[in-house]
Amino acid sequence: MREEISAYKRERILEEAVKLFYERGFSGTTLDDIAGKLGVTKPFIYTHFRSKVELLESICRPTIEMSLGAIAEAAQQPGTASERLFDGIVNFSKVVLQRQANIAVYFREEKHLSAAGLAEINALRKRFDRVLSELLEEGARAGEFKIVDVRVAALAIGGMVSWAYTWYQPEGRLPIDEVGAKLAHFALQMVGGQPVEPSSIPL
Helix, strand or coil: CHHHHHHHHHHHHHHHHHHHHHHHCCCCCCHHHHHHHHCCCHHHHHCCCCCHHHHHHHHHHHHHHHHHHHHHHHHCCCCCHHHHHHHHHHHHHHHHHHCHHHHHHHHHHHHHCCHHHHHHHHHHHHHHHHHHHHHHHHHHHCCCCCCCCHHHHHHHHHHHHHHHHHCCCCCCCCCHHHHHHHHHHHHHHHCCCCCCCCCCCCC
């Protein structure tokens, strides 16, 4: 029970920090600001995070981890490379769009991460690129994809989905699932693949 309460408190701190970093920026937000939104004092935050930078890293890192998980899980599933790429991009898109504020904070405030925190996140991003590249390479070997440069293709697909946070509107005409499916179809078109239907791999 104690661990659950601690996890809940930590999550509440992160929720308010994301909102304030998104609205005011990292430099424009103090720990006192976050504490004020929570109705607590700054020492309360220090019991869960050693610094504002650590708080920022705890906002940024999980989104990268979840994005990697979406692609890695899809890559390990049965089915053709086209089907797995489609499902991986759908679920990767869901991570990006459901955590829109988190990823916005990451791209805007990356410069404030510690050297160790940045290195850890960059390592996760490289693993993401590697897993996606391997899936594309597999599809190319099987004759499903026509790719001149697998590495560039992986970066282009990853960038296309990641950047969706800048234009996606939660109240817009398309729900997240449909946006994800459209991005997945675009990804298949980019690599010369044939359209497929999603198998809805859950995250």
